[in-house]
Amino acid sequence: DVKVTQSSRYLVKRTGEKVFLECVQDMDHENMFWYRQDPGLGLRLIYFSYDVKMKEKGDIPEGYSVSREKKERFSLILESASTNQTSMYLCASSPTTSGGSEQYFGPGTRLTVT
């Protein structure tokens, strides 16, 4: 059974803090993704990675960076958190780059920046 875990379900941080969101998958997937989800906007892709140490910007990368030092772990970093980064953050992984391979999602981290 595929499992994607995220380090926290709920997180409260102060403006200006550096924030790390961790994601781990246990199925040896090549591809990993970070999304943010906001009401009325659906899921928007922040960054993705198709291999260790490889990363690509998604639709809304501003204010975020990522790190993938090991295949199973993909970290999202908010260098200096701001209130407009209050959101639900979802991590996902996927085994292939084509066909009907769905993405497997973690439970999400609800981040509040005050």
Add this chain to the structure above:
Amino acid sequence: AQKITQTQPGMFVQEKEAVTLDCTYDTSDQSYGLFWYKQPSSGEMIFLIYQGSYDEQNATEGRYSLNFQKARKSANLVISASQLGDSAMYFCAMREKGTGANNLFFGTGTRLTVIP
């Protein structure tokens, strides 16, 4: 332009009835894939069903079926015999050929409420 459009912010359905959730998409690719996900109040995204652009038959998975109309660029989700546990947010998503790493574009979602 939005790649995925879900025009129904909210839908209500009586328990045991069928319901259709609308999804239209926009792509110039010939090869693409369409996905539906369910998100209960717990927050986790659950994969429901997949339709490939070259699949001639509509996809079905248990009580879920995908009404794929390629010429109209629509991929509506049909849930038959609704259950109370079907109350959730539902997202339509698309993967285009050539997008790296199996990227998905998501719609804004439809909140389905099943009424007892």
